[in-house]
Amino acid sequence: MPRIDVEKERCKGCELCVKACPQGVLAIGTEMNGKGYFFVKRVEPTKCLGCRLCCITCPDVALSLNVNGTMYHYFKY
Amino acid sequence: MPRIDVEKERCKGCELCVKACPQGVLAIGTEMNGKGYFFVKRVEPTKCLGCRLCCITCPDVALSLNVNGTMYHYFKY
Amino acid sequence: MKDKLAFGYPEGLTTGGTHYCPGCTHGIIHRLIAEVIDELGVRERTVGVSPVGCAVLAYNYFSTDYQEASHGRAPAVATGIKRARPDLMVYTYQGDGDLASIGMAEIVHAANRGEKFTVVFVNNAIYGMTGGQMAPTTMPGQVTSTSPRGRELDLAGHPIRMVELISTLHTPAFVARGTVIRPLQAVQTKELLRRAFQYQKEGKCFSMVEILSTCPTNWGMPPAEALNWLEKTMMPYYPLGVFKTPEEGVDRAPLPLCGLQDGGK
Amino acid sequence: MKDKLAFGYPEGLTTGGTHYCPGCTHGIIHRLIAEVIDELGVRERTVGVSPVGCAVLAYNYFSTDYQEASHGRAPAVATGIKRARPDLMVYTYQGDGDLASIGMAEIVHAANRGEKFTVVFVNNAIYGMTGGQMAPTTMPGQVTSTSPRGRELDLAGHPIRMVELISTLHTPAFVARGTVIRPLQAVQTKELLRRAFQYQKEGKCFSMVEILSTCPTNWGMPPAEALNWLEKTMMPYYPLGVFKTPEEGVDRAPLPLCGLQDGGK
Amino acid sequence: MARKLMKGCEAIGEAAIKANCKLFFGYPITPQNEIPEYMSRRLPQVGGTFVQAESEVAASNMLYGAAGAGERVFTSSSSPGISLMQEAVSYMAGSELPVVIVNIMRAGPGLGGILPSQADYFQSTKGGGHGDYRLLVLAPSSVQEAVDLMQDAFDLADHYRNPVMVIADGLIGQMMEPVEFKEDRQPCRSLPSKDWATTGWKGEGRPRAIVNSLFLDPNLLERHNEKLTAKYAEMARNEVRVAEYFTDEDYDLLVVAYGSVARVCLSAIRQLRAEGKRVALVRPISLFPFPTEVIERAANKAGRVLVVELSTGQMLEDVRMAVGKDFPVAFHGRTGGNLVTPDEAREKILAQLAAREASR
Amino acid sequence: MARKLMKGCEAIGEAAIKANCKLFFGYPITPQNEIPEYMSRRLPQVGGTFVQAESEVAASNMLYGAAGAGERVFTSSSSPGISLMQEAVSYMAGSELPVVIVNIMRAGPGLGGILPSQADYFQSTKGGGHGDYRLLVLAPSSVQEAVDLMQDAFDLADHYRNPVMVIADGLIGQMMEPVEFKEDRQPCRSLPSKDWATTGWKGEGRPRAIVNSLFLDPNLLERHNEKLTAKYAEMARNEVRVAEYFTDEDYDLLVVAYGSVARVCLSAIRQLRAEGKRVALVRPISLFPFPTEVIERAANKAGRVLVVELSTGQMLEDVRMAVGKDFPVAFHGRTGGNLVTPDEAREKILAQLAAREASR
Amino acid sequence: MQHEMIFAGFGGQGVLLIGKMIAYAGLNSGKEVSWLPSYGPEMRGGTANCTVVVADEPVGSPVVASPWAVVAMNLPSLDKFEPTVAPGGVLVINTSLINRPAVRTDVRVVNVAANEICNELGNPKGANMVTVGCFVGATEVVPVQQMEDLIRETFAAKPKLIDVNVECFRRGLEVGRAQKAV
Amino acid sequence: MQHEMIFAGFGGQGVLLIGKMIAYAGLNSGKEVSWLPSYGPEMRGGTANCTVVVADEPVGSPVVASPWAVVAMNLPSLDKFEPTVAPGGVLVINTSLINRPAVRTDVRVVNVAANEICNELGNPKGANMVTVGCFVGATEVVPVQQMEDLIRETFAAKPKLIDVNVECFRRGLEVGRAQKAV
Ligand SMILES: Cc1ncc(C[n+]2csc(CCOP(=O)(O)OP(=O)(O)O)c2C)c(N)n1
Ligand SMILES: Cc1ncc(C[n+]2csc(CCOP(=O)(O)OP(=O)(O)O)c2C)c(N)n1
Ligand code: SF4
Ligand code: SF4
Ligand code: SF4
Ligand code: SF4
Ligand code: SF4
Ligand code: SF4
Ligand SMILES: [Mg+2]
Ligand SMILES: [Mg+2]
Numbered sequence A, B: 001m002p003r004i005d006v007e008k009e010r011c012k013g014c015e016l017c018v019k020a021c022p023q024g025v026l027a028i029g030t031e032m033n034g035k036g037y038f039f040v041k042r043v044e045p046t047k048c049l050g051c052r053l054c055c056i057t058c059p060d061v062a063l064s065l066n067v068n069g070t071m072y073h074y075f076k077y
Numbered sequence C, D: 001m002k003d004k005l006a007f008g009y010p011e012g013l014t015t016g017g018t019h020y021c022p023g024c025t026h027g028i029i030h031r032l033i034a035e036v037i038d039e040l041g042v043r044e045r046t047v048g049v050s051p052v053g054c055a056v057l058a059y060n061y062f063s064t065d066y067q068e069a070s071h072g073r074a075p076a077v078a079t080g081i082k083r084a085r086p087d088l089m090v091y092t093y094q095g096d097g098d099l100a101s102i103g104m105a106e107i108v109h110a111a112n113r114g115e116k117f118t119v120v121f122v123n124n125a126i127y128g129m130t131g132g133q134m135a136p137t138t139m140p141g142q143v144t145s146t147s148p149r150g151r152e153l154d155l156a157g158h159p160i161r162m163v164e165l166i167s168t169l170h171t172p173a174f175v176a177r178g179t180v181i182r183p184l185q186a187v188q189t190k191e192l193l194r195r196a197f198q199y200q201k202e203g204k205c206f207s208m209v210e211i212l213s214t215c216p217t218n219w220g221m222p223p224a225e226a227l228n229w230l231e232k233t234m235m236p237y238y239p240l241g242v243f244k245t246p247e248e249g250v251d252r253a254p255l256p257l258c259g260l261q262d263g264g265k
Numbered sequence E, F: 001m002a003r004k005l006m007k008g009c010e011a012i013g014e015a016a017i018k019a020n021c022k023l024f025f026g027y028p029i030t031p032q033n034e035i036p037e038y039m040s041r042r043l044p045q046v047g048g049t050f051v052q053a054e055s056e057v058a059a060s061n062m063l064y065g066a067a068g069a070g071e072r073v074f075t076s077s078s079s080p081g082i083s084l085m086q087e088a089v090s091y092m093a094g095s096e097l098p099v100v101i102v103n104i105m106r107a108g109p110g111l112g113g114i115l116p117s118q119a120d121y122f123q124s125t126k127g128g129g130h131g132d133y134r135l136l137v138l139a140p141s142s143v144q145e146a147v148d149l150m151q152d153a154f155d156l157a158d159h160y161r162n163p164v165m166v167i168a169d170g171l172i173g174q175m176m177e178p179v180e181f182k183e184d185r186q187p188c189r190s191l192p193s194k195d196w197a198t199t200g201w202k203g204e205g206r207p208r209a210i211v212n213s214l215f216l217d218p219n220l221l222e223r224h225n226e227k228l229t230a231k232y233a234e235m236a237r238n239e240v241r242v243a244e245y246f247t248d249e250d251y252d253l254l255v256v257a258y259g260s261v262a263r264v265c266l267s268a269i270r271q272l273r274a275e276g277k278r279v280a281l282v283r284p285i286s287l288f289p290f291p292t293e294v295i296e297r298a299a300n301k302a303g304r305v306l307v308v309e310l311s312t313g314q315m316l317e318d319v320r321m322a323v324g325k326d327f328p329v330a331f332h333g334r335t336g337g338n339l340v341t342p343d344e345a346r347e348k349i350l351a352q353l354a355a356r357e358a359s360r
Numbered sequence G, H: 001m002q003h004e005m006i007f008a009g010f011g012g013q014g015v016l017l018i019g020k021m022i023a024y025a026g027l028n029s030g031k032e033v034s035w036l037p038s039y040g041p042e043m044r045g046g047t048a049n050c051t052v053v054v055a056d057e058p059v060g061s062p063v064v065a066s067p068w069a070v071v072a073m074n075l076p077s078l079d080k081f082e083p084t085v086a087p088g089g090v091l092v093i094n095t096s097l098i099n100r101p102a103v104r105t106d107v108r109v110v111n112v113a114a115n116e117i118c119n120e121l122g123n124p125k126g127a128n129m130v131t132v133g134c135f136v137g138a139t140e141v142v143p144v145q146q147m148e149d150l151i152r153e154t155f156a157a158k159p160k161l162i163d164v165n166v167e168c169f170r171r172g173l174e175v176g177r178a179q180k181a182v
Helices: A016-020 A052-057 B016-020 B053-057 C026-040 C052-061 C076-083 C096-102 C104-113 C162-167 C181-203 C224-233 D024-042 D054-061 D074-084 D096-102 D104-113 D162-167 D181-203 D222-233 E008-018 E033-048 E056-068 E079-084 E085-093 E121-125 E143-160 E171-173 E220-238 E261-272 E294-301 E315-323 E342-359 F008-018 F034-046 F056-068 F079-084 F085-095 F121-126 F143-160 F170-174 F218-238 F259-274 F290-303 F315-323 F342-359 G015-028 G075-084 G114-120 G127-139 G143-153 G161-176 H015-028 H075-084 H113-119 H127-139 H143-156 H159-178
Strands: A003-006 A026-032 A038-042 A063-068 B005-007 B026-032 B039-040 B063-068 C003-007 C046-050 C065-066 C090-093 C118-123 C173-179 C206-212 C242-246 D003-007 D046-050 D065-068 D089-093 D118-123 D173-179 D206-212 D241-244 E005-006 E023-025 E048-052 E074-077 E100-103 E135-137 E164-169 E176-179 E242-245 E253-256 E279-284 E286-288 E304-307 E331-335 F005-008 F023-026 F049-052 F076-077 F100-104 F136-138 F163-167 F178-179 F244-246 F253-256 F279-284 F286-288 F306-310 F329-333 G001-011 G031-039 G049-054 G069-072 G090-094 G110-111 H002-010 H032-037 H047-055 H069-072 H092-093 H109-110
Touching: A003 A038, A003 E121, A016 A026, A016 A052, A052 A063, A052 B005, A052 C181, B016 B026, B016 B053, B016 D222, B053 B063, B053 D181, B053 H109, C026 C052, C026 C090, C026 C118, C026 C181, C046 C076, C046 F306, C052 C065, C052 C090, C065 F056, C076 C096, C076 C104, C076 C118, C076 F023, C076 F049, C090 C096, C090 C181, C096 C118, C096 C162, C104 C118, C104 C162, C104 C206, C104 D096, C104 D104, C104 F056, C118 C162, C118 C181, C162 C173, C162 C206, C162 C242, C162 D222, C173 C181, C173 G049, C181 C206, C181 F085, C206 G114, C224 E023, C224 E220, D024 D054, D024 D089, D024 D118, D024 D181, D046 D054, D054 D065, D054 D089, D065 E056, D074 D089, D074 D096, D074 D104, D074 D118, D074 E023, D074 E048, D074 E056, D089 D096, D089 D104, D089 D181, D089 E171, D096 D104, D096 D118, D096 D162, D096 F315, D104 D118, D104 D162, D104 D206, D104 E056, D118 D181, D162 D173, D162 D241, D162 F342, D173 D181, D173 E023, D173 E315, D181 D206, D241 E279, E005 E008, E005 G015, E008 E033, E008 E074, E008 E100, E008 E143, E008 E171, E008 E176, E023 E056, E033 E048, E033 E171, E056 E074, E056 E079, E074 E079, E074 F290, E079 E085, E079 E100, E079 F085, E085 E220, E085 F079, E100 E143, E100 E171, E121 E164, E121 E286, E121 E331, E121 F121, E135 E143, E143 E164, E143 E176, E143 E220, E143 E342, E164 E261, E164 E286, E171 E261, E171 F170, E171 G031, E176 G015, E242 E261, E242 E294, E253 E294, E253 E342, E261 E279, E261 E304, E261 E342, E279 E294, E279 F056, E286 G127, E294 E304, E294 E315, E304 E315, E304 E342, E315 E331, E331 E342, F005 F008, F005 H015, F008 F034, F008 F076, F008 F170, F008 F178, F023 F034, F023 F056, F034 F049, F034 F170, F056 F076, F056 F079, F056 F085, F076 F079, F079 F085, F079 F100, F079 H075, F085 F218, F100 F143, F100 F170, F121 F163, F121 F286, F136 F143, F143 F163, F143 F178, F143 F218, F163 F170, F163 F259, F170 F259, F170 H032, F178 H015, F244 F290, F253 F290, F253 F342, F259 F306, F259 F342, F279 F290, F290 F306, F290 F315, F306 F315, F306 F342, F315 F329, F329 F342, G001 G015, G015 G049, G015 G143, G031 G110, G049 G075, G069 G075, G069 G127, G090 G127, G110 G127, G114 G127, G114 G161, G127 G143, G127 G161, H002 H015, H002 H075, H015 H032, H015 H047, H015 H127, H015 H143, H047 H075, H069 H075, H069 H127, H092 H127, H109 H159, H127 H143, H127 H159
Parallel strands: C046 C065, C046 C090, C090 C118, C118 C206, C173 C206, D046 D065, D046 D089, D089 D118, D118 D206, D173 D206, E023 E048, E023 E074, E074 E100, E100 E164, E135 E164, E253 E279, E253 E304, E304 E331, F023 F049, F023 F076, F076 F100, F100 F163, F136 F163, F253 F279, F253 F306, F306 F329, G001 G069, G069 G090, G090 G110, H002 H069, H069 H092, H092 H109
Antiparallel strands: A003 A063, A026 A038, A063 C003, B005 B063, B026 B039, B063 D003, C173 C242, D173 D241, E005 E176, E135 E286, E176 G031, E242 E279, F005 F178, F136 F286, F178 H032, F244 F279, G001 G049, G031 G049, H002 H047, H032 H047
């Protein structure tokens, strides 16, 4: 299964990933990080396709994607 | 008859008018003006057509053209 | 089987995080550059040049040597570096105020001399860092803090298209425009950056990639809305694409509209 | 019947004579401008701006009010004058070092703001006043005092074509190129100047006329030979003509060479 | 007119408008962006023109053109931007153009920082540009004074046909204070008619106007330099502005400070005097011409001087020149954008008083 | 190596090459065009690079980049061009970049003229750019000295990581004199390795190199300012260069002059001494640091000072500061490109001697 | 008399505005005033503060090292400015966002749960009004009526916001008055 | 000993070159020298001059108000510099282009019809060589052999010009020697 990880201290809560995700995996949470931002959380983790659209979109490189090695072959984009 | 007048102190002897005149009216003379230039002289005054090519060419506005008023109508170029 | 990282943090970036506003696409552009540097394997001989503009602190964000240029002069600074050390990979990162306003002479001349470095030109149609004044690239009617009635074309003229302007130079160059507002466009822009750096690596030519970017803060809109505004307002005026390549036979210097024969009519 | 003056000294010029070298075409250009000012009847409200260059003393030669600008900044000075007093007719007279090198930012931005003045740009492919150094417009291979092996394209790039560059701006303008090396071309160039001043008189747009000119002294050849060199060497690279007019529908911003679809190949 | 709370930068802009200046050319830079922003809003309302220049180089040359055409005009910037104007400043001084330039100084050198500084004193008063010239330099220490000096600046510029520079820092530029614009303000100097301006030559009435600083003949240029020198001497005679505090009383220490810092020092001195400490303050308002005589006199009375600046010691040199070498001139400076606080000023003053005591 | 007749400007160019400087960025301006012209011919012969920049603004920023990449580099210009470099000069001082800048001064202000002048003294020594910084400023008075100082300038720049300015005028730049380039010249100062230069970061060996003058935190910027100030103080201790003539003898008048003018004064003084007149000369070679102590000492011995400059009095202020107010400091200046002739110097010196006599 | 105050909080909390209102209120009641925003790099970090001086005499230094009062709307502000309050001065704490008590015991501490109160009143952006109300209530540094007039002026362009903000101010006022020095 | 000289004429007459040759000849014979061209606005006007100092000691001022010798190749130069020659000095006049005699009586006047002579020798551009030859002949300020060597060096790239110029120089030398002080 692909898994999106959020580095909460990097997230600025801009919501761009939320809008970019075709699967509704992500949403802004209600917790604040150390810089005063409400950061993103996985709300539907199981729906993740591993498409990386959220990663490519995030201006703060707050998201990373881990996949089970056998599952996909990811091209360098 | 058209008549080209040379203002000798303005002339710098660059010879551009000499080359521009289709009639060979002008040539560099052997006299020096106050600035040390050999200035242009009319050598074949009677051949002048009044075409103004020399005037248009002279970088130092050292030439002027006088014509008998009835002879030509000069357009503003 | 162990998990495998399919998207992670590029080595070309330092890990500290940036000062950019939430949703500002400066951050995406940074990442794309870092990835290209990583992928070309040139990090250890790359020197960046930061502008004066929101990216003034870029030297803190890229894990390469860096120089901070004075406002608009990054192309001159890069010329100095590259002429001193042609073995280095050099790029400037410049905003639209920096490059298209105060730095106009420097960018045109560096391009025209064919300096072998790469320019990343981030066009967000505004002065971000100083709080939202009009840029030469500000759109007609766009309200900024120094165009409170919107950019007035009769007083401030039309926005300048730098890519088009630089493309008219006869000196061979690679000149292109992209954006990062959607993932696909980010991927395409990365490709443009890769080409730009590749041309430099081969010592071929000057290269410049203009990237349309957002400034949610000074445009006064949420980040996602800013992406849409860019698409709707800026993209029709600033078409994406490759405008000039160094290959032979693609010089496109414009010809006169009409000959002198009918001049003066 | 009394003689009638069919070609005489224009009122727009002072009578003192110039410091230009013998056969230098700066002098012809001066006369054409003066004649146009006379013929449009605007001498009493015209203000010229001299450059730093061989024409630095232009203020002594035109019988109008005049300002002497710092090197390259004549378009900024003219902007100041015209914005302060829109009723004045304002023109700058600039060399290629002045306008195309140090003054690149000022000319591009004045044109882009659509400042309603006229630029007379005298391109002689060299720095005349300072003794013959390379200009941005110097021809490939041309020997100058700072390009002793001839202009090397890989180090100094190709000559800049200012008219083409300014023509890409979207802001309406009148932009053209002429020369004065033959009487016919001088007449045509006068026509270009007339149009340029006329557009200004009507408050329509920025106007610029580039004029290819000789520098016999620093080219190191007699005046007549200089005319031929210009024709043979410069004219093929700097085509004469009208490049941009303010009339609708003649904007010729270049389009991308290719779409992003095939970018990266 | 009633007193209004205004930000320093905006008040400076409004003061220019009240001084009938209808033209502004400038380029954004922190911490003075509120000036161009204000002008871009206000000028069209009063029939004026705001132009955002492509750079400070261009802005300063636009100033040249507009002033040369006879109109009142000003620009503003901050330290790095002012450096870019130095060629044009020298040209304007050489061509004797009346313009007003505002420098809201920030910390340097180089890009430095955006916080307050007074480290452009040398640049402003000695000539950052080339050649022998002087600017009239005025340094307000409150928003109201900025307004008053701004209005005077235009009159002085016109009177002397010379650029006038108003220098302050972000403290003055960013703070709000009550200001009043006097309705019936009269020019502070006579305003000669601008018959030298390029307004179009009708062939009579006046000679052809040529705005220029080029003199190829060295004798003509020397004569021009002599004329300028005489003008600067006249300014030195007539335009010294200085505020003295407690110099009529007895004191053992003279503090010299200008602009925002002077104000902080004054706070500290008031408190110290309330405690019986004998301290006085001279606050130069015109930095060129420098109030040399006032300082010389006041320093002699004190026998000890403390100069406080947001720099590593620039006005210090002018004070040293005024005071000579007979007694100590101490210095306290802060840099980098750090301010001198009243407590810090107090402490430095007390230390000097103690040293004076010890040396008796 | 044999002595060779060389034009000052060309000798300056050759000296740079002999100092192993392989990079020149510059823009033409009279009266120093022979420098870029010479470099454009010579540099390719020694594997170096000459770039004609689009302007002085660009040239100075190219200097910044090249110096930041660790290479020796220089530029040259004349007064208006140097004014355009002031922002970059402040940046280079702030970023501590070793560069050499040559100013062949011409008459100003503004476009002025192209003949010799010394009116950029303030700009060079006090900071024409913004912020607290100092350049090391050297002023040769012969072509040979220009050569020697030029070579030292690169060493000093590298040693202190500071811009060094060499200022002269068209007299030095345009004249030919015999010069000698020593074959076995050693660096005049230790040359620390340039591990701060942006030469590519290998991830180890040294920290990442960042060439920068921005410090947003005022405390960091203040610390940076303090570091710079300490460096300037070190220069002041170690880098004073001055030539004294007849100061070991008795004299009633001290003349202070630098550069080309000092040489003219020396001619006059030699002749006057031959006639039994008691005059001495101090010629500052480093203008920053200024030879304050030497002048103070020599002035005290004389009791009267005459400063001669091609300006309306700029170095004069530094001399005044050194001398104090106890006895007169007279001034003779020429401007506009006019030179001081030996006869003129003689006459002014005699007048001062007479005044001194009268006041006894 | 002279009162120096620092208002501090996150960027969007409106601390510059309430500082400005105090300055205006001072001016309108015949005092001398100054208002000085912080504009340094800290602004980028998302925090903001301003220094306000209200005095009978023309204001000396607008820079204040030990203010009479500090109004802290978030934790970083409390951390930064608590130590600076002059002994005997006032420290207002927005307890909604600050989860520690004051450390100082030589100053008068005034607590207000500003965000809770404004949320309660349906004006989630009104925490600054609540806080300034509390401050005025606890200190009477400027007249209440002046402040209410200023709120009306401030929101004149958005009439819907006037009443809720006045309401916020008044609720703060009550909270402050309840903690008034006796 | 120190000799100061000014060489002056029209722009194209080659006065800078002959000044330079004198300086080189001085240097090559072990003297200290300086050569200073005029580069001011007068150059634009078509005139040029240079000041050369040849001395035993290092040269003091390269600027000279009253030179020991003036070599005037045209009338404006004579007009300008005749009054400056130091009493007892030397004044060389190219009589081909100067149609007035010298006014000064307290200096040694040396006349040479330089243009006639060089035209005669088929080297119309050699007037400067004739003149400098005459100057050297009349004054022996530098060794003749040095000068001839320098002519050979100067025209090394155009060998055809060497002999005619040496010839011009020698003819000048004769004229000068004939007018040598006795
Ligand atoms: C000489 C100079 N002028 C002006 C400034 C102020 N300044 C800093 S950044 C900037 C413009 C920033 O806009 P842009 O280049 O578009 O970058 P962005 O912040 O939008 O990314 C300006 C004018 C400066 N630092 N130096
Ligand atoms: C700031 C500055 N830089 C350089 C110069 C020197 N300068 C004078 S004219 C000139 C260039 C002249 O060339 P161009 O503009 O082509 O005019 P031309 O003489 O050929 O007509 C230069 C570099 C100067 N006066 N000011
Ligand atoms: S990888 Fe794709 S599906 Fe998964 S969270 Fe990101 S955008 Fe959504
Ligand atoms: S795009 Fe990045 S910064 Fe923005 S909300 Fe998503 S994870 Fe956070
Ligand atoms: S008018 Fe024509 S024909 Fe007559 S001289 Fe001139 S060019 Fe020759
Ligand atoms: S073109 Fe003019 S200047 Fe030239 S030779 Fe003819 S008349 Fe004389
Ligand atoms: S101000 Fe604009 S450009 Fe700058 S970081 Fe914020 S959003 Fe980005
Ligand atoms: S130097 Fe060249 S451009 Fe200048 S006047 Fe002479 S010929 Fe004309
Ligand atoms: Mg921008
Ligand atoms: Mg030219």
